[in-house]
Amino acid sequence: MNATQVADRIAIRECIDRFSIAMSMGDAGAIPPLFTQDGSWGAGEPFNFEIAGAAKIGGAIAGNKAVFEYVVQMIHSVSIDIDGDAASATSLLEEVTRKADGQGGLHMYGFYKDDLVRTDGGWRFAKRHFSAISFERCIPGARGVGAAEAAG
Numbered sequence: 001m002n003a004t005q006v007a008d009r010i011a012i013r014e015c016i017d018r019f020s021i022a023m024s025m026g027d028a029g030a031i032p033p034l035f036t037q038d039g040s041w042g043a044g045e046p047f048n049f050e051i052a053g054a055a056k057i058g059g060a061i062a063g064n065k066a067v068f069e070y071v072v073q074m075i076h077s078v079s080i081d082i083d084g085d086a087a088s089a090t091s092l093l094e095e096v097t098r099k100a101d102g103q104g105g106l107h108m109y110g111f112y113k114d115d116l117v118r119t120d121g122g123w124r125f126a127k128r129h130f131s132a133i134s135f136e137r138c139i140p141g142a143r144g145v146g147a148a149e150a151a152g
Contacts, residue, residue, distance in 0.1 A: 005082065011123045012080050012087055012116055019128070020073035020093070028062035035125045036117060043130040068105075069098045070143050085118040093130070098140045108135045
């Protein structure tokens with residue numbers, strides 16, 4: 001593997017990580033620059049959605065703030081294949097969410113399958129699709145140390 005191939009792999013992994021960090025920090029504005037203008041983001045069962053367009057993806061994620069107190073995404077493994085200016089990646093994801101009303105949340109595992117392209121601004125998602133493996137409803141803990149201390 002040469003230096004360019006290593007740099008490409010690092011840049012692709014950084015794109016994947018930036019998505020998960022932005023989701024976990026509730027930073028919807030950081031999401032659109034990770035996609036091509038006509039890129040898409042979607043998921044299979046039980047979510048069943050497909051959103052096309054970087055701005056629309058950012059808007060949909062911004063809407064999550066009204067629904068969730070928090071979302072935590074953790075990427076555990078990433079496999080990357082590069083072919084010139086195109087790449088595919090598969091990532092194992094663990095996600096925990098808590099609804100804003102505190103009445104529930106989710107704990108799930110699944111895979112992201114990504115198609116990425118090299119642009120003038122770096123590697124970007126052309127297509128990002130999530131497939132759940134395990135999905136359970138739960139009531140995760142409240143956010144922050146203060147909330148934990150208040151709960152006893």
